[in-house]
Amino acid sequence: MGRRAMTSSSVPGAATSVPRSVASSADPDRAPLAMVVGPTRLAPSVLARLGDQARPITDAVFLADIRRALSQLRSVLGTEEGECLVLPGSGTAGMESLAVSLLDPRRPALVLSTGMWGERWQALCSDLGLPTAIHRAEPGRGLDLDRVESLLAARSYQAVLVTHVDSSSGVCADVAAVTEAAHRHGALSLVDGIAAAGAEVIRQDEWAIDAYLAAPPKALSGPGGLYLVSLREAAVRSLVDRDFSPRGYSLDLRRWLPVMRSLAEGEFAYFQTPPGNLMGALAESLRLVVEEGPARLVRHDRLAERLRRGLTESGVELFTIDPTDRAHGVTVLRTPEGSSPAELVAAVERHGVVLQAGTHPVAAEYTVRIGHLGNHTESDIDRTIAAIRAAMAEF
Incomplete structure (x- = not known):
């Protein structure tokens, strides 16, 4: 059975509601939102x-x-x-x-x-x-x-x-x-x-x-x-x-x-x-x-799709080429032409969201990583997209 079997129809008992433990987060007006691979937000x-x-x-x-x-x-x-x-x-x-x-x-x-x-x-x-x-x-x-x-x-x-x-x-x-x-x-x-x-x-x-x-x-x-x-x-x-x-x-x-x-x-x-x-x-x-059960996997799938749709609409190019190869909790993007990963990460952080520079052995110089795994919500995704769009405008 293939690994991509992650939809509400294919995961028995899947739900779309977000449990209270997942919805907990720091006050967005007080601290940057960490959209990193790890460590992730704790309940x-x-x-x-x-x-x-x-x-x-x-x-x-x-x-x-x-x-x-x-x-x-x-x-x-x-x-x-x-x-x-x-x-x-x-x-x-x-x-x-x-x-x-x-x-x-x-x-x-x-x-x-x-x-x-x-x-x-x-x-x-x-x-x-x-x-x-x-x-x-x-x-x-x-x-x-x-x-x-x-x-x-x-x-x-x-x-x-x-x-x-x-x-x-x-x-x-x-x-x-x-x-x-x-x-x-x-x-x-x-x-x-x-x-x-x-x-x-x-x-x-x-x-x-x-x-x-x-x-x-x-x-x-x-x-x-x-x-x-x-x-x-x-x-x-x-x-x-x-x-x-x-x-x-x-x-x-x-x-x-x-x-x-x-x-x-x-x-x-x-x-x-x-x-x-x-x-x-x-x-x-x-x-x-x-x-949370199977709904946790469905939530990760839904958040990944929401993020990637927003990035694509913003003109951002994803590093992982084939959609069937893409992970559900990590998205890697290519930096805009003329900018470095450090510059993009710094620009996004000025708009309240923390990302991570790339670490790929041959692509670190032009990639940035977004972690959306663990206790993240749709509002986190929307805030991330908005911050990236604002940062892109600076370039």
Whole structure:
């Protein structure tokens, strides 16, 4: 099933109303509106949990928070079979954790790059001494799946590493098709879904994705400082049965796995001290995501269409060429001729909206990123369009 299945008719139970937690925002007359990829705006109840005094790691409330978060993560990622882990660290730490834990340094892996974060996969593997080959999509375009198939047929790879949504290009990869191709050739699929989870359709069990990585401060509208992993049976088996020594210690998922299994049952276990108030805030943010349900995905779809229609009507050119490749929570645009990303970002901020300069490896000098993932509303989109139009007039 394709990843673009995100409409009110195709998502059961979808609604169009905006929940109270999403509608919460700073006073637009007092603070700029941050339309960035992350960190995204937190709901008041999540902010309240962040302010809690951290409880002892054996505390019953703390253990209940972790158990709830692990259960809710399964719902968000579309898995009943996945072994879920919630760990301290950045999203890049999560990518490194998957690499050191699952990749045998004696065998190559195939990296599929649609922008900066595919290049990050390749760079960290290289620094860890893990052999890789890389296939790069053309700037602003999705993956050439026929080429991916050819690469997998020509050489034996242990895994395929792919970014679900690359925030530098705005491209959303067809991870279902990539996983299917990987499995046909005996490779695991490792997916970086940090900019996707909470905004894109994810069906880990249905698509048989072996390892899926997420992080809270993007479309999940949760606290930074944690990364989230779900491993299906093949990845767990590779982890438990591996016969190589990982190039790391604290990021080794095999050390974490029995701990998370115990915590998922509400029982205390220890490898490293988890950050207490971050866990509580994560549990609350995931609760809100699950509570909003399929309507959250429909909302992201609707906001993306509203933004892109407004940009196009304003004469703005989008960087991501094919509409079927465009992510639902990130839009990348080309700067007007004669202006730099820094100049456009500064001009838009003078009109009360904060955007981000481009980070694409070959297109950063002429692209700007808009994040509309997490707790954003139609009024946020309209305000963004108005600010960009006003800034464009300056050029």
